[in-house]
Each structure stands twice: as C-alpha cells, then as structure tokens.
Amino acid sequence: QAACSAKEALTDAESVEVAYGEWRGTLTREALNALIEPMVARSLKACRRAVRDTGIELEEVEAVVMVGGSTRVPRVREAVAELFGRQPLTEIDPDQVVAIGAAIQADTLAGNKRDGGELLLLDVIPLSLGLETMGGLMEKVIPRNTTIPVARGQEFTTYKDGQTAMKIHVLQGERELISDCRSLARFELRGIPPMVAGAAKIRVTFQVDADGLLSVSAREMGSGIESSIQVKPSYGLTDDEVTRMLKDSFEYAGDDKVARVLREHQVDAERLLEAVQGALDADGERLLDEEERLVINLQMDQLRELMQGTDGYAIEQQTKRLSQVTDAFAARRLDSTVKAALAGRNLNEIEE
Known part of the structure; x- marks a missing residue:
C-alpha cells in the first residue's frame, strides 16, 4: 500500500516521503522511473508487436488511448509519445476506459444503433x-x-x-x-x-x-x-x-527456423532418394554399366548418412551432387521411353 501510494503521489510530485513500518525515506520520480523502466520497455515491446500484427507502421497510428491507472505515470506517457511520435489521449479516465469499451461492445452486439455512425467490432484468430x-x-x-x-x-x-x-x-x-x-x-x-x-x-x-x-x-x-x-x-x-x-x-524463433530448414532439406533428400532408387530398380541394369551404378549408389549412401545428422547445408549440397550424378541416367530413361512410345508407328500416326 505504501509503494502504491508513493507511485500515485509521484504522478504529480517530484519526490515523496515514504514510511513502511519503522523505515522512513524519500523516493524521487527519477528513482521511480529507473525502477519501472524494464516494465515500460516490455509494454512498448507489446505495442510494437500489436502494430506489426496489424500490418501497418507506427507512423500510421492516428491515436493512442491510455488504459489502466498506471498509464498516469509521467514516464509511461512520455515513452508512449516517443514510440508513436504523438501525445497519447489522456482526456478519458484510464480506470474507466476498459469498462466503457466493454459497454460499447455489448451495446453493439445487442444490435443497438449509436449516434454518430456504426462501430465495426472484429474478432480475430488468436493463434495460427x-x-x-x-x-x-x-x-x-x-x-x-x-x-x-x-x-x-x-x-x-x-x-x-x-x-x-x-x-x-x-x-x-x-x-x-x-x-x-x-x-x-x-x-x-x-x-x-x-x-x-x-x-x-x-x-x-x-x-x-x-x-x-x-x-x-x-x-x-x-x-x-x-x-x-x-x-x-x-x-x-x-x-x-x-x-x-x-x-x-x-523465444524459440531462431531455433525453430534452423529446425525447419533442416527438415525441409531432409524431405528433399528423401524424395530424391526414393525417385533414384525406383529408377535403378526399373532401368538400372538396362541403361547403366556397373561403374555408373556404383557411383550413383555411393552418392546415395553418402546422402543417407548425412540425413542422420543435423547439418542441413551438407544435406542440401549432397542432394545437389546426387541430382547431378543422375542427370545422364534420367536423360537416358526419357529417351528410352520416347523410343518405346514411337516404335512401330509412322509419321501420320504420330501426327494424329
């Protein structure tokens, strides 16, 4: 109670005498500002996040309404003005703002019309x-x-x-x-x-x-x-x-980004491995000599080994190497498929 009373008194005064039990002392507004600065910084961070989520810039905010008794503190109002580049609206009692807003919303949801135009109340999805x-x-x-x-x-x-x-x-x-x-x-x-x-x-x-x-x-x-x-x-x-x-x-945004990139490279690698293995099973003996098959299998084994680790860049590079090594094989399969489709057909049949 003593701390709360001192904070309220420092809204208007530069210093105040504080008594708590047998302790007596003087608290200045400057000292209060230093004590609350971490909380002010957290509040401003929340403001920046809210503005960013709306998809607009800070400069586009036309007015800032102060809500809650603590917004009477001069340092809070000063910090808000610095962030938004304009003085906040303080004409409304900050202790009543929440109740007034809730009453207006309830009135609108009840279907009542208000003078001065309609209010648009929008609900949002709290999580993606x-x-x-x-x-x-x-x-x-x-x-x-x-x-x-x-x-x-x-x-x-x-x-x-x-x-x-x-x-x-x-x-x-x-x-x-x-x-x-x-x-x-x-x-x-x-x-x-x-x-x-x-x-x-x-x-x-x-x-x-x-x-x-x-x-x-x-x-x-x-x-x-x-x-x-x-x-x-x-x-x-x-x-x-x-x-x-x-x-x-x-808190975990950085770690999550790294984990996502790793998973994406692993998925790409697995997709390529399945495609190459299927091609080898179908046409490897027919279209590749033994040395070519050995080279491809070696690159596949190296990729499988890397996929067990956490080096996303290494997986990406090995996936590219395997793709390059199998380019000629893919071209031969395409040629073979085209030749098989055209075998025994004349030009007129193809044009039709």
Whole structure:
C-alpha cells in the first residue's frame, strides 16, 4: 500500500516521503522511473508487436488511448509519445476506459444503433491455423490475428507415385514443428486417382465462421472427391495457454527456423532418394554399366548418412551432387521411353 501510494503521489510530485513500518525515506520520480523502466520497455515491446500484427507502421497510428491507472505515470506517457511520435489521449479516465469499451461492445452486439455512425467490432484468430506437411512441419494457412469470418485455401500434392489417399492433420500454433503445436483434428481424403508423385492437386480450405467454428475441407481437383471436418479451435484453451504459446514462439524463433530448414532439406533428400532408387530398380541394369551404378549408389549412401545428422547445408549440397550424378541416367530413361512410345508407328500416326 505504501509503494502504491508513493507511485500515485509521484504522478504529480517530484519526490515523496515514504514510511513502511519503522523505515522512513524519500523516493524521487527519477528513482521511480529507473525502477519501472524494464516494465515500460516490455509494454512498448507489446505495442510494437500489436502494430506489426496489424500490418501497418507506427507512423500510421492516428491515436493512442491510455488504459489502466498506471498509464498516469509521467514516464509511461512520455515513452508512449516517443514510440508513436504523438501525445497519447489522456482526456478519458484510464480506470474507466476498459469498462466503457466493454459497454460499447455489448451495446453493439445487442444490435443497438449509436449516434454518430456504426462501430465495426472484429474478432480475430488468436493463434495460427494450419496443417502438417512432410517432415513434421507446420504449414500455416490462416495466420494469427486474422479477422473472422475468413476462408483461406492452399494447394498441396502427393508425395509418392500411385498415392490414393492423404491424411490431413489440422494444427494450431506459431511454432515450425508439429510437435510444438496443438493438434486439433485429423481426417483422411481417399480415392485420389493414382498418378506420379506431385501430379495430383489437392485444395485444402480453412474456413472460420463468426462463432469461431473451423471447417476444413480437402478436395482433389481432378476427380472432385472431397472430405471435411469441423472443430472449435478455442475449445479447452485458456488465455494463459495462448499467451504461453505466443511467448514460446518468440523465444524459440531462431531455433525453430534452423529446425525447419533442416527438415525441409531432409524431405528433399528423401524424395530424391526414393525417385533414384525406383529408377535403378526399373532401368538400372538396362541403361547403366556397373561403374555408373556404383557411383550413383555411393552418392546415395553418402546422402543417407548425412540425413542422420543435423547439418542441413551438407544435406542440401549432397542432394545437389546426387541430382547431378543422375542427370545422364534420367536423360537416358526419357529417351528410352520416347523410343518405346514411337516404335512401330509412322509419321501420320504420330501426327494424329
């Protein structure tokens, strides 16, 4: 109580006498400013983050309303003015601002009209929504702080030749790896026409309605087959948990970026290894001599060994080397396929 009273008194005075038990002393405004500076810095950091999330610049903010009794402290108002380049609005009692805002929102949600024009009240998504991709990575479809209702879609494709089904894992969170995100739902799209890897086009659409209900649908564009699911992303998630997830995403952003790059290189390497192995099994004996096969197998073994480690750059470089070593083999396979397709056909048949 003594500290609170001293802080309030220093809003107007340069110094104040403080008594706590048998202790007596003088606290100056300068000393108070030094004590609260770390908290002021954290508050400004939150302001910068909020402005960045809206997609605008600090200079575009037209007015800043002070909320809460502590915003009466001169150092707080001074810091806000320095950040935004304008004096904050202080005409409204900061202790009443929250209550006034809540009352206005309740009045608007009740359908009442207000003089001076209508207010637009927008809810936002507190955490990003996305799905799992190869390598256990989180692919964000709807970023956090997107206003609702909203619908967003992205196209994905198959990973393996002849793949006829795709598992859809819906996630919530800001981290790069699915192990660090919240699992919301899983469903499966079946009946995808068998094609070579990467040929199928699967459109995954995320739609959040005004009540916060998330609908996720997956549609194979060629055949039209579709599957979907609905989920309430906010169910069972407290404000403290949302705050913790956001804090973790900022704290581990650097590590997450490194981990994502590593996983992406591992996925690319695995995809190439599967393609090369399939080509060797099908045409290796026919189109390559023994020495050429040995060279390719050696490069494949080296890549597999690197994939067990954590050097993403080394994996990337070895993937490129394997691709270069197999370029001639790929060209021979293409020539062989073309020759087989044209064998026994005349020019007129080809033109038709």
